Amino acid sequence: MTGEVADMAGAMITTPATAADWLVIAPVIIPLIFGALLLMFRHEMRWHGIAALVGLAALMGAEVALFARVLEHGPVSMTMGSWLPPFGISFTVDLLGATFALTSGSIAFVCAVFTLRDIGVTGRRYGFYPFMMLMMAGVSGAFLTGDIFNLYVWFEVFVISSFGLLILGSEKAQIDGASKYAILNLVATTLFLIATAYLYGIFGTLNMADIVRKADGVRGGAPLMTLATLYLLAFGMKAAAFPVNFWLPASYHTPRIVVAALFGGLLTKIGIYALLRTLVMLFPVERAALADLIGWVAVATMILGVLGALAQSDTRRIFGFLVTSGVGVMLAGLSLGTETGISGAIFYAIHSMLIMTALYLLAGMMKERGGSFSLHELSGLYRNSPFLAAIALVLAAAVAGLPPASGLWPKVMLVKAAMDASAWWLAGAILLSGFLTTITLGRVFLLAFWRDHAGGHETRGTALPLLGYAALVALTVPIVVLGLFPEPVIRIANMAAAGLLHSSGYVGAVFAAGGGS
Template sequence: MATSPTDPEALATALQAAYVQTPVTLAQWLPILPVALCLGTGALLLILRERIRLQPFVAIGALFLLVLIDLALVAEVAAHGPLTVMMGRWVAPFGIAFSVDLTGALMALTAGVVALACGIYGLVDINTSGRRYGFYPMLMTLMAGVSGAFLTGDIFNLYVWFEVLLISSFGLLILGSEREQIDGALKYAVLNLIATTLFLITIGFLYAGFGTLNMADIARKADSLGKTMPLITLATLFSLAFLMKAAAFPLNFWLPAAYHTPRIVVGALFAALLTKVGIYSLIRVLVMLLPVEREVLSFPLAIIAALTMVLGAIGAIGQSDLRRLMGFIVIAGIGYMLAGIAIGAVQGVSAGLFYALQSMLSMAALYLATGLAGRIAGSYRLDAMGGIYAKAPGFAFVTLALFFAASGLPPFSGFWPKVMLLKAALDIGAWWLAAAILMSGFLITIALARVFLLAFWRSAPEATAEQTGPAPAPVTAPITASIFAPILGLAAIIVALGLFPERLVSLTQDAAVGLIDPRPYIHSVFPNEPPGPNSEADRPAAADPSQEPAP
C-alpha cells in the first residue's frame, strides 16, 4: 500500500524530491506553455488595443506558435507517457497541477488548429469595430481557458478554466451588439451558469468525501471510498452538469437558439470547442475517475446518446436557416461521442475520442464554409440562396467534401469513428444503439444533401427572404485567400484523416487505454506509485490497444 500523503515523513521526502537539481528541459515546460502563451498574448493585445491593425497578426502568430507547442506536447506524451508540472513549491496532491496525457494533448492540439483557422478567417469576418471591442484578446483568453481545461490535473481548476472560457465566450457572443445576439447570449448564459453552479456544488461534495481535488489522487482513492461514499450520486451530478454544457438531449435547446446569432467565426469557435470541453470533462470524470459508476450509468447515457443524435439530425432537416441547421448538426455529433462513453471499453472510448477530434475540425470548417456561402449568396436562408456552384465551383467542391465528412461517408474522417462505434455497439449487443447511429447518419446526409441542392446546385432565386441576425455582406470581389485558406486547410486535414486514419486510430486507442488504466497518469503525479504497463518505465513493447487492460 502506498504511503499516505498526509504522513509528515512522506511529505518531507516528497518535498525534498521536488527540488530539481538538474537543468529543466523544454519538454518539462510543455504542459504549461499553451496556457501561458495564450494569457500572455491576450494581455499584450490589450496593451495594443489602440493599434487594431496590428492585433490580428500578433494573435495569428501566437496561435501558430500554440499549434507547434501542442504538436510537441503530443509527440512527447506519445513517446514518454503522461507529463505533470506542479506549481510553486507544492507537491501532489496539494497545489495546482498540470497533468497531460494523450487525451488532453490531442484535444489541445486540435483546438489550437481550429483557433488558428478561425483567427485567419477573422481577418475578413471581423470588422474594425469588432477588433476595437476585443475580438482577438477574447479569442486568446478563450484559448487559454480551453487549453487549461484540457491540460489541468485538478478538478477544481477544471472549473476555473471553464469560467475563463465562459467569460470570454460571453464577450464574443455579443460582439456586434445586435438584438438577436443579446437574446441568444441570454439563453446561452443562463443555462451555462446553471451547469457551472451545479459543477461547483458537486466539486464541494467530492472534496468533502475524498479530501482532495487532484485527479490522480481521486482516481487512486475511488475504489476504496466507493464502499462508504455515494459515488453514483457524484457521477450523476457531474454527468448532468457536463451534459448541459455539451448540449445533449433534452438540455440542448439553448445551442441552436444561440449559435446562429454571433459572427460566423465566433459560431465556428463555439461549435468546435465549447461543447467538446463538456464531452472531454465527462470522459475524464466517468472513464478515468469513476469507472464503476460509468458502468452503472451506461444505459441511461446510451439512451441520451441515441436521442441526441437522432433528434439533432431531425432538427437539421426541419431548418430553413443554414446557421440554425449547423447548430443541429453539432447536437447530433454530441450523440456519437456520448455513445462512445456509454459503450466504454477501449473500442467505445477510442471511437468517441476519434469522433470528437474530427468533429472539432469538421464543425469549424462547416461553420466557416457557411459564412462564405452566405457572403456569396447574400443570405443564410435556404429559400433565398442558390447559384453558389456557378459562382465558386472550387468552394462548392470543398464544401461537398465537408458535407460528406459530417454525414460519415467514406473516405472522409467522419466515416471511421462511426464504423468503430457500430462495431463496438454490436459487440455488446446494443443493436438499437447501432440502429440509431445508422439512422442519424442517414438523416444528416439528407439534411446536407438538401442544403447542397438548394444553396449550391440550383440557380439563385430572384427574391430574397427576410434575414434574422447579422446579415452577411455579399461578396463583390473574388474570394480572398484569408477567407478561403482556413476552410481549405481544415478540409485538407479532414480528407487526410479519412484517407490515412491509421495513426489517429492508434493514438486514440492508446489514449483510451490510458483513461481506462490510469496508472501511468497517476505515476506521473506520484512518482512513488507503480508506473503501470503503459508507461515508458515498464513498457518493453507497445501494448495491444485493441485488448481490454488487465483489472
C-alpha cells in the same frame, strides 16, 4: 531549534523543473501573454490580427512539442508552488489531453486566418482578439489540468471570454442568444461547483490522480453514484446533450460566423472531454451503472438533433443542430465504455472539431457569395463558385459519415463496438442519424448550390476572399486525409482510450519522485 534546518523533501519539490517540463503549461501561458499584450497595445488595432496569428502559431508549436513528448514518454505532469502532489496543483497531460489541445489550437489558428477578413475595426475595438486569446487559454487549461477544481476554473475562463465574443456587436439577436447561453451555462457551472464541493468532502482532495487512487477504498461507504450523476448532468449541459441542449441552437446562430465556427468546433468537445475524464477515469464503476441511461440520452441527442436540423432553413441553425447530433454520437462511445467505444468517441471528437468549424466557415462563404444564410434565398452557388460547391460536397460527406472523408471511420468503430456489446439499438441509432444527416445536407446542397437562380446572381465579396478559401481548404484537407489514411489517428485514439481505462501511467506521472515527469 536554533541552527536546525528543516527537511522539506517530504513535503515540497526540491528539484528545479526542466525546460521540457514547462511545455506542460506553455499552451496556457502563451495565449495569456498574447492576450495581455493585445490589451496593452489596444491603440494599435491594425496589428491585432497579425499579433494573434503569431500567438496562435506559438501556441500550436508548443502543443506539437507537448504532443510529441507525451506520445514518446507517456503522461507528463508539473505541480505548481513547489508542494508535492496532491497538495500542489498539478497540470497533467496524457495522450487524450494532448490530442485535444493540439486539435483545438490548430483550429483556432485557422479561424484567426479567417478573422483577417471577417473582423473589422469595430470588432477589434471591442476586444475580439484579446477575448479569443483568453478563450484559448481556458480551452487549453481545461484539457491539460490534473485538478478538478482547476477544471472548473478553466471552464469559467473560456465561458466568460466566449460570452464576450458572443455579444460582440451588441445586436438584438446576439443579446437574446447570449442570454440563453449565459443562463444555461450558469446552471451547469453551479452544478459543477456543487459536485466538486461534494467530491472534496468525500475524498479530501481534488487531484484527479489522487482520486483514482482513493476511489476503490471509499466506494462502499460514499455516495459516488450521486457524485457521478451530478457530473453527468453538469457536463452534459456543457456538451449540449438532450434534454439540456436547447441553448446551443438558440445561441450559436447569432454571433459573427467565425465566432460560431470556434464555438461549434471547440466548446461542446470540452464537455465531452470532461465526461470522459470523470466518468471513465475517476468513476468507472458508476459509469457502468449509468451506461443504459447515457445510451438513451445519446440516442435522443443524435436523432432529435438531426430532426431539428431538417426542420430549419437557416444554414447556421442547421449546423447548430448538427453539432448537437454529433454530441450524441460521442456519448454513444461513453455509454459503451469499451476501449473500441471510447476510442471511436475520441476519433469522432477530433473529426467533429474539424468538420463543425469548417461547416460554419462554409456558411459564411455561402452567405458572402449568395447574400443570405437562408435556404429560401440561396441558390445557384454551383455556377457562381464551383470550387466552393466541391468543398461543400466533401464536407457534407464527412458529416454524414460517407467516404472518402473523416466521418466514416469513427462511426464504423462505434457501430462495431455497439454490436460487440449487443447494443443493436445504439448501432441502429448511429446509422439512422447518419442517414438523416445525409438527407439534411443533401437538401442544403440541392437548394443552395444546385438549384438554378432565375434572376441571376449578385456576388457579395470581401476585400480578402482568398483568405476565406484558404481557411476552408486548411480544414478540408485534413478531413479528407483522415478519411483516406485513418490508421495513425485510430492508433492514437486507441492509446488515449487505453490511458483512460488503465490510468496507472497518469497516476504515476503525478506521483513520480519530485512530482515531475
